[in-house]
Amino acid sequence: MLEVQNLTVSVEGKRILENVSLSIDKGETYMLFGENGSGKTSLIMSIMGIGNYQVESGKIIYKGEDITEWPSYERAKHGIGIMFQRPPTIRGLKLKQMLEMVKRDGKDPLELAEELNFTDFLDRDINLGFSGGEIKRAEILQLMTQDPDLVLLDEPESGVDIVNMGLIGNSIRELLQKDLHRKREKSGLIITHSGYILDYVEADKGCVLVNNTIWCTGNPHEIMDGIRSHGYEECLTCQR
Amino acid sequence: MSEIKEKALKAQNKKAEYGSDINIDEYSSNAPQYPAQDLENIDIVDKERLLNAGVDITGNERSGSFIQVDSSVLHASPRQDGIEIMSMVDALEKYSWLEEYVWNVVPVETDKYTAHAELNFQGGYFVRSMPGARTVFPVQACLYLKSEDVSQNVHNVIIAEEGSELHIITGCATDSPENRGLHVGVSEFYVKKNAKITFSMIHNWSRRVAVRPRSATRVEEGGVFINNYISMHQVESMQLYPSVYLVGKGATARLSSVLYAPPGTDMDVGARAVLSAPDTRCEIISRALSTGGRIVARGMLVGEVEGIKAHLECQGMILKGDGEIKAIPELDGKVAGVDMSHEAAVGKIARDEVEYLMARGLSENEAISAIVRGFMNVDIEGLPPVLKEQVDKAMDISDKSLF
Numbered sequence: 001m002l003e004v005q006n007l008t009v010s011v012e013g014k015r016i017l018e019n020v021s022l023s024i025d026k027g028e029t030y031m032l033f034g035e036n037g038s039g040k041t042s043l044i045m046s047i048m049g050i051g052n053y054q055v056e057s058g059k060i061i062y063k064g065e066d067i068t069e070w071p072s073y074e075r076a077k078h079g080i081g082i083m084f085q086r087p088p089t090i091r092g093l094k095l096k097q098m099l100e101m102v103k104r105d106g107k108d109p110l111e112l113a114e115e116l117n118f119t120d121f122l123d124r125d126i127n128l129g130f131s132g133g134e135i136k137r138a139e140i141l142q143l144m145t146q147d148p149d150l151v152l153l154d155e156p157e158s159g160v161d162i163v164n165m166g167l168i169g170n171s172i173r174e175l176l177q178k179d180l181h182r183k184r185e186k187s188g189l190i191i192t193h194s195g196y197i198l199d200y201v202e203a204d205k206g207c208v209l210v211n212n213t214i215w216c217t218g219n220p221h222e223i224m225d226g227i228r229s230h231g232y233e234e235c236l237t238c239q240r
Numbered sequence: 241m242s243e244i245k246e247k248a249l250k251a252q253n254k255k256a257e258y259g260s261d262i263n264i265d266e267y268s269s270n271a272p273q274y275p276a277q278d279l280e281n282i283d284i285v286d287k288e289r290l291l292n293a294g295v296d297i298t299g300n301e302r303s304g305s306f307i308q309v310d311s312s313v314l315h316a317s318p319r320q321d322g323i324e325i326m327s328m329v330d331a332l333e334k335y336s337w338l339e340e341y342v343w344n345v346v347p348v349e350t351d352k353y354t355a356h357a358e359l360n361f362q363g364g365y366f367v368r369s370m371p372g373a374r375t376v377f378p379v380q381a382c383l384y385l386k387s388e389d390v391s392q393n394v395h396n397v398i399i400a401e402e403g404s405e406l407h408i409i410t411g412c413a414t415d416s417p418e419n420r421g422l423h424v425g426v427s428e429f430y431v432k433k434n435a436k437i438t439f440s441m442i443h444n445w446s447r448r449v450a451v452r453p454r455s456a457t458r459v460e461e462g463g464v465f466i467n468n469y470i471s472m473h474q475v476e477s478m479q480l481y482p483s484v485y486l487v488g489k490g491a492t493a494r495l496s497s498v499l500y501a502p503p504g505t506d507m508d509v510g511a512r513a514v515l516s517a518p519d520t521r522c523e524i525i526s527r528a529l530s531t532g533g534r535i536v537a538r539g540m541l542v543g544e545v546e547g548i549k550a551h552l553e554c555q556g557m558i559l560k561g562d563g564e565i566k567a568i569p570e571l572d573g574k575v576a577g578v579d580m581s582h583e584a585a586v587g588k589i590a591r592d593e594v595e596y597l598m599a600r601g602l603s604e605n606e607a608i609s610a611i612v613r614g615f616m617n618v619d620i621e622g623l624p625p626v627l628k629e630q631v632d633k634a635m636d637i638s639d640k641s642l643f
Contacts, residue, residue: 048599049599050595050599051591051594051595051598071598071603071604072595072598072599073598073599073600073601073602073603073604073607076598076599076600076601077601081600082599084596084599087596088590088592088593088596090593090596090597090610090611090614091614091615092613092614092615092616092617092618093610093611093613093614093617097610098597098600101597101600101601101602101606101610102600102601102602125614142600146600146601
C-alpha cells in the first residue's frame with residue numbers, strides 16, 4: 001500500500017525529516033511513536049503532500065505509483081485520507097457542505113453523521129467553537145465520508161475525554177476494517193504520543209521517531225511498554 | 241415656497257460627507273416616459289437582468305410588485321389584502337397625512353443628493369402593511385435604469401403599521417452592463433409598535449453607474465427591522481450609510497451587508513444605529529471581498545441610554561493585488577451602562593485553510609472558492625431562496641475573477 005523510501009524533507013530550508021523509510025501493507029496498521037518535535041506530524045504531512053513540506057530526496061510510493069511530486073488533492077482523490085490534529089476553522093463553510101464535497105460514491109454523509117451522533121453539527125461552520133472531542137469527531141466523519149484506503153491519523157486521542165475516546169476508537173476500528181479478518185483492505189498510519197489508542201485499535205507494526213528519523217521498529221505493544229517504563233530518553237541510548 | 245423646497249435649494253451644492261463627489265449636472269432628469277404595463281407583459285426591460293437582481297417578473301410567490309424604469313412607474317399593484325403598493329405620486333395624492341413621513345427620518349438638507357431627489361422628484365414606491373397584516377410572500381420592488389446618462393431620483397416610503405409584518409425585496413439593475421447613469425434613492429422606513437420589516441436589497445448595477453441611496457429607519461417599541469444589502473457586481477461609485485433609530489423600548493435591528501468589489505469598483509458602504517430607548521438591540525455585520533476594487537466598510541453604534549446592547553462586525557478579505565478594504569467601526573457610548581462592541585478584520589485567504597481542503601481532495605482553486613463562499617455566507621435572516629441563489633450565482637461569476 002505505502003512505501004516511504006529514504007525520505008528527507010525540509011520546511012522553509014530547515015530539515016525536519018532525515019532518511020526515513022517505512023512500509024505498510026494492505027490491511028496493516030502502523031503506529032508511529034515519538035516525543036513532541038520528533039518529526040511524527042512532519043512525516044504524515046509529507047505523505048499527504050501538504051504544501052510547504054519539501055521533499056529533498058527519497059520517494060513515496062503508494063499503490064505502486066511514485067506520488068512524491070503529486071499535489072495533496074490528487075493523493076486524496078486516490079484514496080489517502082488524513083485526520084489533522086489541529087484542523088483550521090473555516091467560517092461560513094458548513095460541515096454538511098464539506099461532506100458533500102469530499103464524499104466517495106456510495107457513502108451517505110447523513111447516515112454516517114447519525115452513526116457518530118453528530119447530526120447537530122452538520123449546519124455548523126467547520127470546527128468553529130468545537131471542543132477537542134468534537135473536532136476529532138468532525139475529522140472522523142469527514143474521513144468516513146471520504147472512505148480512504150490509507151488513513152493517516154495525527155494523535156486521534158489528544159484532547160478527547162474518556163467518553164468520546166470510546167466513540168472515536170470504535171470509529172477508527174471501523175475505518176480500518178478491524179472487524180474484518182481476511183479481506184481487510186484499509187491501511188493506517190497512526191501517530192500516538194500517549195499510546196491510548198492501542199486500547200482500541202490493534203496495530204501490526206510500530207516505530208519510534210527520534211530526532212527526525214526512525215530509531216527503531218518492532219511490535220507496537222513492546223515499543224509502548226518500553227516507552228512507558230523507561231521514557232523516550234531511553235530510546236536515545238538504545239543500540240537499535 | 242415650502243420650507244422643504246427652501247432647504248433643498250440651499251443644500252443643492254452641499255457635498256456628501258463620504259464618497260467621491262458626483263457632478264449631477266452630467267446626468268439628465270428628463271428620461272423618456274413609458275406607459276404602465278401588466279407585470280407579465282412588461283417588455284421594455286431585460287428580464288434576465290431583473291432576475292439577477294432578484295425580481296421575479298411572473299409575480300408568483302410575491303405579495304405585490306412595483307417596477308419603475310428611469311422615471312416611469314411601469315407597474316404597482318398588491319396581491320394581498322392588507323398590503324398597499326403604489327407610486328409615491330399616487331400615494332401623496334391619496335393620503336394627505338403621508339407628507340409627515342416624507343423627509344422625516346432622512347433630512348432633505350443632508351447633502352446635494354437628497355436635495356436633488358426633492359427638486360427633481362420622479363416618484364418611487366409607497367409600501368404599507370395595515371395593522372396586524374402579514375405578507376405571505378415578499379413584496380418586490382425594482383428600480384431600473386434604461387436610458388443613457390439619466391439620473392433616477394426616487395423617494396420611497398415604507399410603513400409597517402402596528403403589529404404587522406412586511407417583507408420586501410428590492411432589486412436594482414441597469415439595462416446593460418454598459419449603461420451610464422446616476423441613481424439617487426431616498427428611502428424612509430417606519431416600523432410601528434410590535435411590527436417587523438425585513439428588507440433585502442440586491443444591487444446589480446453596471447460599471448458606469450454612480451449610486452447614492454439615502455435611507456433611514458425609525459423603529460418603535462417592540463419593533464424589528466432586518467436589513468440585508470447585497471452588491472455583487474462592478475459599480476463605478478457607490479456610497480450609502482443608512483441610519484436606524486431605535487426609539488421604542490425593546491426595538492431591535494439587524495443589518496447585514498455582503499459586498500464584492502472587482503477592479504474598477506469604488507464602494508463606501510456602512511450602517512449606523514442610534515439606540516435611544518431601553519432594552520434596544522442592534523447587530524451590524526458586513527463582509528467585504530475585493531479582487532482589485534476599493535471598499536470602505538463603515539459602521540457606527542450610538543448608545544444613548546443605559547441597558548442597550550449592540551455589536552458591530554466588519555470582516556474584509558483582499559484576494560488580489562491592489563484591492564483596498566478600509567474597515568472603520570465606531571462606537572459612541574453616551575451614558576454609563578451601555579454594552580457595545582466591535583470586531584473588525586481585514587486579511588487574506590488563510591493558507592492552512594486552503595491546505596486543509598486540498599488534503600480532502602479539492603483542487604487549489606476549488607478550495608479557495610469554497611473558502612471565499614464561506615466567508616461571504618453571512619447567515620442572512622429572511623433572505624429568500626431566490627436571492628440566495630442570486631448570491632451564489634454571482635459568486636459563480638466572480639469565481640472566474642478570483643484567480
